[in-house]
Amino acid sequence: MSATTVTPRPRDEIASARLPVSQLIGTALQGPRARRLRAALSALGIAIGIGAMVAVVGVSASAQANLLAEIDALGTNLLTVTPGQTFVGANEVLPDTSVPMIEHMQQVDSDVAVYQVPSANVYRSPLVPQSETGGIGVDATADNLPEVLGTSMASGHFLDAVGDRYPEVVLGAQAAGVLQITDRPGGHVMVYLGNSWFTVVGILKPVLLDSSLDSDAFISLPVAERMFQTQPNPSEIYVRANVNAVNRVSGLLAASTDPQQPDGVQVSRPSDALEARAAAKGQFTTLLLGLGAVALLVGMIGIANIMVISVLERRGEIGLRRALGATKRHIWAQFLAESALLAVLGGLGGLLLGAGATALYAQAKHEPFVIPLYALIAAPAAGLVIGAIAGLYPAMKAARLSPTEALRAT
């Protein structure tokens, strides 16, 4: 053997090994493609976790959108005037001049007063024991109450000119339920109200802006004054302000209602409370989100597990790739990308699952179908992060494999 000297060559003669991102993605797709069922099952774990979270977020958002739409339809220009509380706790009384005072205000579109009839209760018949009131209160009011409150009749009609003279009653939705009067009142349904028989002429739909009215029975003020000596001091006044002047009207209402004692008058805007409730509805349940997170964690462990097995099974392939010129980093990137890809597919699948569940729910509840925009990005992004974390260890293991050992393995 001749002692030939090694001919030195410039280092840059041979280019370094390269794996552009497009080729990396193609390479990462190969593994799952060759083992489709396994890939689908491991992605399913992530899909269920993300699907659960998307559904929680979607259902909350749908419910919120629904409530906001309802509030919008009812109008946010309704104000209520009630007697405030004195220092000693007793209720102030609204002056009997309140209603004409308010009606004289500018920017007030309409208003209606409600007068409590404290001495009266409602029963199906005189045989019902006195104490079983069913929690139904009796209010005297005017004929425009449904209009001002933005509600309508479930059946029958509201109090009218006839009701001003004769004992007629309209029931709130809940009150009708308590009395078990659900049929359309045809003039034959009577209730026993404060020692007299009253004809039920109508049943109201639920009043969203003030649900306390649902458990009341309404009679006309002239009848209440005549039969129960009701004082003309309103217990509550509902005011529709001009849409553009709600705040101004709200600020002036107390002084207009009771110029002598404006502090004894409380003014509120029911839509504010409802909007707060809508916002609360939009806050998804932490518990459900937590369950989704647990499912996601299990899915992540599933992917990590599959990747570890995959690395062991594919030692031959890893050795071959190293022989073909892959650096350790290329191998690492391939397995990491494969894991991330599985989880991203899982995330997209979860998005579809969650959206489907939300759509079904929204349809069943007749609510608008809403998926928050951020969920569209967050679902696959969460998959990407989870997949990357799950793939970190298996990818490291794959990169560290000695190529010759890997080649010998098969």
Place this chain on the structure above:
Amino acid sequence: MTVASSLQAVTKEYPGGVVALRNLSIEVGEGEHLAVVGPSGSGKTTLLTVMGTLERPTRGGVHVIGYDVGHASDRELAGLRAHALGFVFQGFHLQEAITAVDNVALGLLYTGQPLRQRREAARAALERVGLDHRLTHRPPMLSGGERQRVAIARAIVKQPRLILADEPTGNLDSKASAEVVGLLHGLASDGATLVLITHDGAIARGFDRRIQMRDGEIVSDERQ
């Protein structure tokens, strides 16, 4: 003579005290066709993997196509393998889920060339090994000899300067073996160096140079 690969006093020990190569020195000239024979466990495969830069020696110097393997980084060696070395294995190591063309195109993956270009080169390589009628077949649909020819096409698609074949005929019958070896000789005739491990004496006789190994050492080195 320009040297394709040289080992100077190389010793390779594996954990557990197994010594696969003992103070071994050899120079393989460019364009040389070298057959390595010897019983199992004599260190043939280790010699090939050290020459192929897949493993670094425990002691000693290794130069492959001018690169000092001992001082080169993982990236540099990978680049060397990607562009200049072609491996052929006994077990083929084909990807079963992809076609022959894509298996061969894999041989160029780490050069960073786009897929279309790699496939084009792969078709040409498959033509050179006489498999232009099997382009879209997957490995399970091919015979053993055909599979090894796909693996050879994958090794030569990059036009390597050094082809390293580890018992490429070990899983083939004698007719297919003769074809595969003839193919390797033909493909390496354009100046590429061929190092082939075999324990078939008849195959070894067709080579310009034969070395015999035993216990990690070269016991004979003959030239035609």
